[in-house]
Amino acid sequence: MCKCSCSWNFTADRLLLPVLLFLLRLKPAHGYELIQKLAQLDLLEGEVDPATVYRNLRRMEQEALVVSSWEATGTGPARRKYTLTSRGEELLDECMLAVRRQKEKLEKFIRLYENECRPDLQGGESCLPQG
Template identity: 75%
Template sequence: MCKNGCSCNLPADRLLQPLLLFLLKLQPSHGYELIQRLARLDLLEGETDPTTVYRNLRRMEQEELVSSSWEAAETGPARRQYAITTRGEELLHAWMAAIRRQKEKLDRFIGLYEQSLSR
């Protein structure tokens, strides 16, 4: 919530899919590691709910955007390792084009707002 009482937060869940795809493009990872990397990026409002991340990863696997395999750990249980697929990379490129278009619109809005302040 903004200091003036409005709920101005942009929907962070809209960015979760492209962020996960981007992180997996950089490096295949397991779910917990992805959650930690998301937190370090600090691009989402608040803490990232692990359930939401895992739900998105499962859905993205069903849509063939990511693949997964079990990785045996030296200590502890095996973990599911996720990697981006070719289809996932194509979607990430499409996301980036859409985000750039949205950024241009937001930049125009900010410019118009700032102009109105100087009147």
């Protein structure tokens, strides 16, 4: 996102794994398809690097979150179809708890920021622990 001298990456989400688990929970799919859906869904900041997606999928398989099998297609090269395992489903549920916690932390942070740095917005009292 930011190619300038400052190289901060305050957007990073680490949301790729949960989103992949989610998409595969909806329906088994192959990598290329998942990459397209990721772009459509727009849950991740910026473009998704195909290499990252494929590597994540392979790792997910190593850890038994998914299983894969080659699928010959009439058209185009063969593709590896991934299917979520029950372990993957469990991890998705855990991930979503973490996502919810994270959402709450972001909300808390936003509230703090607005109260402390933008008090003009809606005359909020300070709500920092011990002032």
